[in-house]
Amino acid sequence: MNRLLDVVTGAWAIIPDKLVMIANAYERHLMGEKADLKAIEASIGKPLGSAPQDYEVVNGVAIVPIMGTIARRANLFTDISGGASSDLIGRDLRAAAANRQVSAILLHIDSPGGTVAGTQQLADIVREVGAIKPVIALADGTMASAAYWIGSAAQAVYIADTTTEVGSIGVATVHRDVSAAEAQRGIKTTDIYSGKFKRIATSYAPLSEEGRASIQDYIDYLYGQFVDAVAANRGATADKVLSDMADGRIFVGQQAIDAGLADGVATAEQLITRLAAGEFTVPGVNPVPPSKSRADLPNSPKGTTMSITREQLAAESPDVLAEIQAEARTAGATAERDRILGIEAHAMVGHEALIASLKADGKTTPDQAAAQVLGAHRAALAKQATTMAADAPEPLPAAPTSEPTAGAKAKPDQKAIAARARELVATAEAAGQRMSYAVAATKAAAELAQG
Structure with a gap:
């Protein structure tokens, strides 16, 4: 009203x-x-x-x-x-x-x-x-x-x-x-x-x-x-x-x-x-x-849009062309500034070179940059976890407490425990957490023992 x-x-x-x-x-x-x-x-x-x-x-x-x-x-x-x-x-x-x-x-x-x-x-x-x-x-x-x-x-x-x-x-x-x-x-x-x-x-x-x-x-x-x-x-x-x-x-x-x-x-x-x-x-x-x-x-039918080339517009209406070009330059500059700021918002330590290349290519969108940076970070964490697992000592076998009874599950071998422990370490690192190999091995042995 x-x-x-x-x-x-x-x-x-x-x-x-x-x-x-x-x-x-x-x-x-x-x-x-x-x-x-x-x-x-x-x-x-x-x-x-x-x-x-x-x-x-x-x-x-x-x-x-x-x-x-x-x-x-x-x-x-x-x-x-x-x-x-x-x-x-x-x-x-x-x-x-x-x-x-x-x-x-x-x-x-x-x-x-x-x-x-x-x-x-x-x-x-x-x-x-x-x-x-x-x-x-x-x-x-x-x-x-x-x-x-x-x-x-x-x-x-x-x-x-x-x-x-x-x-x-x-x-x-x-x-x-x-x-x-x-x-x-x-x-x-x-x-x-x-x-x-x-x-x-x-x-x-x-x-x-x-x-x-x-x-x-x-x-x-x-x-x-x-x-x-x-x-x-x-x-x-x-x-x-x-x-x-x-x-x-x-x-x-x-x-x-x-x-x-x-x-x-x-x-x-x-x-x-x-x-x-x-x-x-x-x-x-x-x-x-x-x-x-x-x-x-x-x-010309009402509502019809006539086509015109850039050369014709420049010859017949140079002021209109200049106005269109100025608006296009302003819009382009604004779009590029927003693109760069959007990419910078996804920056992570250790990936400075990747961020710089994505900003410079003139085409990567902020959403695409986020996916690339996250993928690179996950790959780096997985590599770090693999290196840590390779350098860690083999876990000591648990002492048997009694003879296995009929129907009891067989204990997992050490290779299976080591493989599962490396997976747990990599998963924790990808989530931004830290887990020692010893703790991971203990958890792996418990999981595999439970089937």
């Missing part, structure tokens, strides 16, 4: 009505109301928990969808809203940038916005990928708040028609005082904390003036980050964004173009055609022409 509360009361860049819907859904959950999953699935026209869309490729253009409420990771709210994961979108963008079948990227957006968490990182990835291949954003229905923060990082922003809604630049949150609801259920939560501001706006008590001021400062700071990002992405000043774009309004159709939020009107099909023809290019980078046979290729 605390995890859900953190999601609801976190910072959102989203259309206000959508945030109210999400908060109400949480409140119903808090009061113990179970969600009618079948009714929700029927209302949104898809099963909850369905797999997110992967990008597809049409005529060399990767179409990356951003549909529904945006959150860093998928949850029930994003399922209900037809949500999108900013982490997965970033993954798809980088994959499209490295895909040699892709010459340009279209962000196909219909979203009311979402959480602030993860939004700036995804906008940074849009700019990063846009330095490799052209990236165009298309608002098809709604591109508001966090969705606009992300889409504005593209090389250009288009709207699908004159009814498309764009804007709602701002940041919001809600404070949920759940103390009365808990009281009805016979529950009282007490915050225990250190640091003045740690729980200054707790949800388990009415909001104080200090708590309200703390939340407002936090939201104002994030709003400033949003405004600065849009100004940088759209080539405008922060004052221009504040005066014409970022007062929280939704701009419809031509209003969005007049305000500087969008660059024109175009359908998805029109933009795909223009991108495939190489109309949009990356500044300072030669355009990558579509393959002559690309028009004859079928669209």
Whole structure:
């Protein structure tokens, strides 16, 4: 429950009505109301928990969808809203940038916005990928708040028609005082904390003036980050964004173009055609022409992984290759360090040379090293026991006390006693114990006499 509360009361860049819907859904959950999953699935026209869309490729253009409420990771709210994961979108963008079948990227957006968490990182990835291949954003229905923060990082922003809604630049949150609801259920939560501001706006008590001021400062700071990002992405000043774009309004159709939020009107099909023809290019980078046979290729199925050689990746995306190589070197160094430390943990006195050779071969695992060291130690103990037994005097025969009676067992001969005594000495040594040959011989004679 605390995890859900953190999601609801976190910072959102989203259309206000959508945030109210999400908060109400949480409140119903808090009061113990179970969600009618079948009714929700029927209302949104898809099963909850369905797999997110992967990008597809049409005529060399990767179409990356951003549909529904945006959150860093998928949850029930994003399922209900037809949500999108900013982490997965970033993954798809980088994959499209490295895909040699892709010459340009279209962000196909219909979203009311979402959480602030993860939004700036995804906008940074849009700019990063846009330095490799052209990236165009298309608002098809709604591109508001966090969705606009992300889409504005593209090389250009288009709207699908004159009814498309764009804007709602701002940041919001809600404070949920759940103390009365808990009281009805016979529950009282007490915050225990250190640091003045740690729980200054707790949800388990009415909001104080200090708590309200703390939340407002936090939201104002994030709003400033949003405004600065849009100004940088759209080539405008922060004052221009504040005066014409970022007062929280939704701009419809031509209003969005007049305000500087969008660059024109175009359908998805029109933009795909223009991108495939190489109309949009990356500044300072030669355009990558579509393959002559690309028009004859079928669209890449969703979820398909394209193969690419190291040479192609180095030519088309050297930054991506460098990042992969750096990660591989770090992972390799960590694995080798762990391997060596694991081998050293099995070191034993007298086997220093073996440990050194196992560390140096670059392939022996700690488990394999343990087996080799234990085997070598057992062999050394067995050799030591054999040497001790060879140097020991033969045991004296026990004096007979009486003539053997009929049916009595014959006494074992001295060779059998000596052989068993050596076995007992070797077994004790292997177990880390010491046993003299004389004691072993006595035990051996007793065992053999008993049969």
